[in-house]
Amino acid sequence: MNDSTLLQLLNARFAAAFTAAGAPGANPVIQPAARPEFGDYQANGAMGAAKQLKKNPRELAQAVIDHVDVSGIADTLEIAGPGFINIKLSDAFLASRANAALADAKLGVPLPAKQTVVVDYSSPNLAKEMHVGHLRSTIIGDALARLLAFLGHDVVRQNHVGDWGTQFGMLTAYLVEQDRAGNTAIALDDLENFYRAAKVRFDADPAFADTAREYVVKLQGGDAQVRALWQQFLDVSLSHCEAIYRKLGVQLTRADVRGESAYNDDLPRVVADLRQQGLLVEDQGAQVVFLDEFKNKEGEPAAYIVQKQDGGYLYSTSDLATLRYRSGTLHCNRSLYVVDARQGLHFQQLFTLGRKAGYVPADMQLEHVAFGTMMGEDGRPFKTRSGDTVKLVELLDEAVSRAHALVSEKNPDLDEATRQQVAQAVGIGAVKYADLSKHRTSDYVFSWDSMLSFEGNTAPYLQYACTRIAGVFRKAGELAVDAPIAITEPAEHALALELARFADVVNATAAEALPHFLCGYLYQLATQFMRFYEACPILKSEGTVLASRLQLAKLTGKTLETGLGLLGIEALEAM
RNA sequence: GCGCUCGUAGCUCAACCGGAUAGAGCAACGGCCUUCUAAGCCGUAGGUUACAGGUUCGAUUCCUGUCGGGCGCGCCA
Numbered sequence: 095m096n097d098s099t100l101l102q103l104l105n106a107r108f109a110a111a112f113t114a115a116g117a118p119g120a121n122p123v124i125q126p127a128a129r130p131e132f133g134d135y136q137a138n139g140a141m142g143a144a145k146q147l148k149k150n151p152r153e154l155a156q157a158v159i160d161h162v163d164v165s166g167i168a169d170t171l172e173i174a175g176p177g178f179i180n181i182k183l184s185d186a187f188l189a190s191r192a193n194a195a196l197a198d199a200k201l202g203v204p205l206p207a208k209q210t211v212v213v214d215y216s217s218p219n220l221a222k223e224m225h226v227g228h229l230r231s232t233i234i235g236d237a238l239a240r241l242l243a244f245l246g247h248d249v250v251r252q253n254h255v256g257d258w259g260t261q262f263g264m265l266t267a268y269l270v271e272q273d274r275a276g277n278t279a280i281a282l283d284d285l286e287n288f289y290r291a292a293k294v295r296f297d298a299d300p301a302f303a304d305t306a307r308e309y310v311v312k313l314q315g316g317d318a319q320v321r322a323l324w325q326q327f328l329d330v331s332l333s334h335c336e337a338i339y340r341k342l343g344v345q346l347t348r349a350d351v352r353g354e355s356a357y358n359d360d361l362p363r364v365v366a367d368l369r370q371q372g373l374l375v376e377d378q379g380a381q382v383v384f385l386d387e388f389k390n391k392e393g394e395p396a397a398y399i400v401q402k403q404d405g406g407y408l409y410s411t412s413d414l415a416t417l418r419y420r421s422g423t424l425h426c427n428r429s430l431y432v433v434d435a436r437q438g439l440h441f442q443q444l445f446t447l448g449r450k451a452g453y454v455p456a457d458m459q460l461e462h463v464a465f466g467t468m469m470g471e472d473g474r475p476f477k478t479r480s481g482d483t484v485k486l487v488e489l490l491d492e493a494v495s496r497a498h499a500l501v502s503e504k505n506p507d508l509d510e511a512t513r514q515q516v517a518q519a520v521g522i523g524a525v526k527y528a529d530l531s532k533h534r535t536s537d538y539v540f541s542w543d544s545m546l547s548f549e550g551n552t553a554p555y556l557q558y559a560c561t562r563i564a565g566v567f568r569k570a571g572e573l574a575v576d577a578p579i580a581i582t583e584p585a586e587h588a589l590a591l592e593l594a595r596f597a598d599v600v601n602a603t604a605a606e607a608l609p610h611f612l613c614g615y616l617y618q619l620a621t622q623f624m625r626f627y628e629a630c631p632i633l634k635s636e637g638t639v640l641a642s643r644l645q646l647a648k649l650t651g652k653t654l655e656t657g658l659g660l661l662g663i664e665a666l667e668a669m
Numbered sequence: 670g671c672g673c674u675c676g677u678a679g680c681u682c683a684a685c686c687g688g689a690u691a692g693a694g695c696a697a698c699g700g701c702c703u704u705c706u707a708a709g710c711c712g713u714a715g716g717u718u719a720c721a722g723g724u725u726c727g728a729u730u731c732c733u734g735u736c737g738g739g740c741g742c743g744c745c746a
Contacts, residue, residue, distance in 0.1 A: 121686080123686085123687095123688085125685070125688085126685085128684095128688075128689065128690095128691095128692095129689075129690080132689075136688090136689090138687095138688055138689095141688075141726070141727080142687090142688095144726095145725090145726075151726080174689075175688085175689050175727095176688085176689085176726060176727075177726095178688075178689065219746080256746075259745090259746090354746095377743080378743075378744085379744085380743070380744055382743070382744085388672085388742090389671065389672080389742095392670090392671090393670090393671075396742075396743085397743045397744090398743085399743055399744050401744085402744045403744065404744085406744085408744070408745080408746085409745080409746050410746095433746095434746095435673085435674075435740075435741095436673095436739095436740055436741060437741085437746080438672095438673060438674085438740085438741075439672075439673070439741055439742065440741090440746085442673090464674095466674090466675090466739090466740095467739080467740085500708085501708095504708055505706085505708085531682085531683095532681090532682065532683095533682085533683080535674075535675090536674085536675070536682090537675085537739070537740095538681090538682085539680095539681065539682095541681075543695090544680090544681060544682095544694085544695070547694090547695070547708090548708045549694065549695070549708075549709095550681090550682095550693070550694030550695065551681095551682080551683090551693070551694060552694085552708095554708065555694095555708075555709095557708090558706080558708050558709080559709095561706065561708090562705080562706060562709085563705095564706095565705060565706055566705050567705095568705090569705055570705085598685090599685095602685065606685090610682095610683085611685075614683065614684095614693095617693085617694095618693095621693090624709060624710065625710070625711095627705080627709085627710085628701095628709075628710045628711085629710090631704070631705070632705060633704095633705045634704070634705075647705095668706085669706085669708075
């Protein structure tokens with residue numbers, strides 16, 4: 095295992111050199127080179143530091159070069175332009191990094207200080223079936239959870255499902271009716287229809303509506319019979335979710351479910367506590383906290399309502415309870431909320447109040463991992479042609495069947511069982527990758543054609559790179575592959591350089607909670623491998639070159655597979 | 670009205686605390702399979718980074734303003 099990433103290593107060496115060159119504390123500003131002709135990495139810190147010290151930037155850069163210790167790391171250091179230092183890493187150094195990565199289960203990624211991190215994601219409403227609106231949270235959250243776990247953190251997945259509220263009175267009341275009619279199982283088979291039917295009954299029959307309201311009271315009062323019915327409904331609904339999670343390859347389990355109802359008993363206590371702290375004000379019959387940090391339309395402090403006029407609680411209340419639970423019980427260092435960007439204001443207010451009320455220690459990070467809306471190709475929110483929400487299960491099935499058709503067309507030689515398996519991995523992978531590869535904060539256009547075109551920055555391209563590597567090893571058979579990697583060709587250098595960046599990219603992705611960083615990297619890596627594959631025939635070479643190239647291919651394969659795995663996407667042996 | 674966010678090639682997207690000539694893919698055009706999977710590789714073309722100022726040695730990035738889109742703003746989540 096390496097004890098530091100490439101960026102950490104270069105930063106440390108250059109920071110020392112800046113200090114030695116008379117610019118103590120200067121940030122070396124190390125980055126991958128903007129263009130290949132500038133080398134592999136560049137240090138851009140000389141300009142800024144020289145400015146502060148009123149020195150000539152090129153002279154400072156020269157002094158840094160004179161002092162920097164990069165023996166065994168870099169071949170050449172050159173000053174360019176106003177004071178850039180271009181760094182060309184040595185073949186031997188890149189080879190040693192690659193060899194170290196190959197020998198390490200974590201592919202050379204050093205483990206950071208361990209944290210407990212809560213990842214709140216997916217969180218569907220159990221009253222209905224999951225639809226495409228739940229896709230982004232589920233996919234992004236799952237990728238982040240995998241990534242953080244890979245880095246050695248204690249990850250606490252929290253599926254904050256909607257399992258509470260007035261609609262469950264209606265649903266349990268309807269469940270009783272259907273049960274009496276003897277068709278519970280059939281009725282719950284399609285949750286969407288069940289909900290719709292219950293709503294129709296509710297709107298059409300005042301007697302039923304009264305029963306429904308009565309059930310809400312009983313449910314909240316802890317009535318054993320209604321609770322049992324409610325639980326039965328939740329079980330069925332959760333099973334639907336779990337079927338989706340299995341299809342998607344998402345790691346959430348029943349144990350990760352901690353729904354709104356889990357905080358029910360705590361809500362009065364939260365309100366009482368806020369009142370005791372003097373934060374609470376009664377306004378128009380509601381219990382509110384006024385936050386000076388936020389202004390409403392009249393320029394007055396914004397009201398954050400925690401209890402309604404009728405005494406009912408809101409999501410703001412349960413989110414405050416959630417905050418206390420994650421801090422006080424789970425003792426997490428960092429809490430991520432993978433939730434639609436439209437709830438941004440709510441989270442800002444929640445976090446502000448949470449800190450003000452002392453529910454969250456100063457050193458606990460709270461992050462709203464916001465994402466944009468999934469759009470149709472017409473640029474409007476993704477819907478069916480008739481304007482209905484698209485069921486998630488239908489979208490996923492379509493992805494797999496489209497992938498199956500494409501696989502059958504591209505590779506008719508594969509047997510049907512394999513084709514099914516490939517279609518699964520490719521279809522689901524394409525949907526996930528299309529989402530994860532975009533900057534999560536922006537809205538993105540959902541397009542079957544571009545995600546399944548199998549070209550460019552897509553899951554199939556990455557999976558294809560994996561199959562090419564697997565193909566090499568199938569052909570290689572018994573050839574020795576325990577020899578060390580040696581770098582000579584430019585394509586080998588470029589590939590090894592890309593491989594050496596893995597740890598930094600994983601760190602940045604986790605730090606910023608931006609999965610597209612990792613996607614962009616894997617695409618670059620696959621591209622570099624494709625070039626290497628074309629330029630440096632592996633099995634046509636001999637001896638140590640053959641062995642070295644096989645090892646390079648092996649490390650690339652492991653890195654791609656690991657990277658895809660962190661995104662929740664399957665790598666393939668053949669496709 | 671206030672707040673958040675976005676505006677980059679014909680299309681879909683990048684651009685890592687401000688760095689060099691703003692990069693990919695698709696679409697267009699031209700090459701490369703008796704050689705490890707051509708779902709690939711190489712090349713050509715394509716830009717006033719919405720607009721106008723400002724800060725800076727240097728701005729897609731930071732600040733101000735304008736225009737345009739999306740979203741949010743007291744009892745839904």
